Amino acid sequence: MNIGIDRISLHTSNYFVDLRTIAEARSVDSDKYYLGIGQEKMGIPPPDEDVVTLAASAAYPLMQDGELENVELLLFATESGIDYSKAAGIYVHGLLEMNSRCRTVELKQACYSATAGLQLAIGFVARNPSKKALVIASDIARYELGSPGEATQGCGAVAMLVTADPRLVAIDSESGFYTEDVMDFWRPNYRSEALVDGKYSTMVYIHTLIESWKQYAELSGRTLADFGRFCYHIPFTKMAEKAHQKLCRKFKVDIDKDTLTALLDESLRYSRIVGNCYAGSTYLGLTSLLDTAEEDLAGKRIGLYSYGSGCVGEFFSGVVQPGYREFLYADQHRILLENRTELTYQQYEDIFNYAVPTDGEEYVFPQYKTGPFRFSGISRHKREYESLVD
Numbered sequence: 001m002n003i004g005i006d007r008i009s010l011h012t013s014n015y016f017v018d019l020r021t022i023a024e025a026r027s028v029d030s031d032k033y034y035l036g037i038g039q040e041k042m043g044i045p046p047p048d049e050d051v052v053t054l055a056a057s058a059a060y061p062l063m064q065d066g067e068l069e070n071v072e073l074l075l076f077a078t079e080s081g082i083d084y085s086k087a088a089g090i091y092v093h094g095l096l097e098m099n100s101r102c103r104t105v106e107l108k109q110a111c112y113s114a115t116a117g118l119q120l121a122i123g124f125v126a127r128n129p130s131k132k133a134l135v136i137a138s139d140i141a142r143y144e145l146g147s148p149g150e151a152t153q154g155c156g157a158v159a160m161l162v163t164a165d166p167r168l169v170a171i172d173s174e175s176g177f178y179t180e181d182v183m184d185f186w187r188p189n190y191r192s193e194a195l196v197d198g199k200y201s202t203m204v205y206i207h208t209l210i211e212s213w214k215q216y217a218e219l220s221g222r223t224l225a226d227f228g229r230f231c232y233h234i235p236f237t238k239m240a241e242k243a244h245q246k247l248c249r250k251f252k253v254d255i256d257k258d259t260l261t262a263l264l265d266e267s268l269r270y271s272r273i274v275g276n277c278y279a280g281s282t283y284l285g286l287t288s289l290l291d292t293a294e295e296d297l298a299g300k301r302i303g304l305y306s307y308g309s310g311c312v313g314e315f316f317s318g319v320v321q322p323g324y325r326e327f328l329y330a331d332q333h334r335i336l337l338e339n340r341t342e343l344t345y346q347q348y349e350d351i352f353n354y355a356v357p358t359d360g361e362e363y364v365f366p367q368y369k370t371g372p373f374r375f376s377g378i379s380r381h382k383r384e385y386e387s388l389v390d
Helices: 019-025 050-062 089-095 113-127 197-220 235-248 255-276 276-294 330-338 346-354
Strands: 003-011 013-020 041-042 071-076 103-107 132-140 154-164 170-178 229-232 299-309 312-320 373-381 382-387
Touching: 003 050, 003 103, 003 113, 003 197, 003 276, 003 330, 013 019, 013 103, 013 346, 019 346, 041 255, 050 132, 050 154, 050 373, 050 382, 071 089, 071 113, 089 103, 089 132, 089 229, 089 382, 113 132, 113 154, 113 276, 113 299, 113 312, 132 255, 154 255, 154 276, 197 235, 197 299, 197 312, 229 235, 229 255, 229 276, 235 255, 255 312, 255 330, 276 299, 276 330
Parallel strands: 041 154, 071 103, 071 132, 229 299
Antiparallel strands: 003 154, 003 170, 013 041, 132 154, 170 312, 299 312, 373 382
């Protein structure tokens, strides 16, 4: 029995800042961003957008299509949690009017947790083939103004429906994974901005990739030549390119620039203009690949590498299913990305410096342009959400 991703839908903020704007404000050449790290734009959430509204908006097309019936497991993956106790997925469950017979849990391990959720969901469906699982990765990547990580910010959510006999990608059973206790990136509970040791994190990312690939290759008997495309965790697009080059070099596989582009470019297109989505990053790449590839990918095996600092990494794979294009939300994604509003530098800084009140008093937030749901205010320490759907 094949199990895997049956539908996939993304959402990001309706606002972005062009990295040329950041470059001008920081008095640096924009090529540092456009060419150096391969990023052009980054999504910026307004005050009434958070990981709950991003997640619910990502899953809303599934609700509209009646795909959430028989969902008995909702796994919410994020490192931008809003409550120490209550899972953010509970709010999403309510906004999407899902069946009460549903296990709902929040998962955390930096940018890796959505892959943990996907694998857990596959195990659930294996035991309950007639049921479905919904895995949502939703994050807001945030670094201090003027810091080295500033240009790798972003936000977004990806919702994946996991079923038997999936219409998009059947996930292979083999997987290689690796854990090591390191401090390459972390975000203490008392900080809203992440801390990162960039050069060290790159080294750990590559080391974890190589160790995960070794396991995968031993279990599956496959080589790097057996894949039609690759999707990597993408803190910035040049990281994915560097990772694949390092992997090929380590295992003595020759790869030229044209081949590298053919294997990776389609998976990097959305990330280049959305920015880092942390837990959703790998799956933003997968969505981009499925949506934008001109070649019919049916029957092709996709290699996926998920990495979460701290660290956990996993290399696994899946086979694209015949007729997959009929079940994509590619047009909706294109319209969303083409119709975002560009921010000036001052608008970007004002939003960045806006802080959600923590005194628990009564607050009503002004309405910005969001998806079908918004974070409307706070009352007696309770977050309140609003549906904009008629």
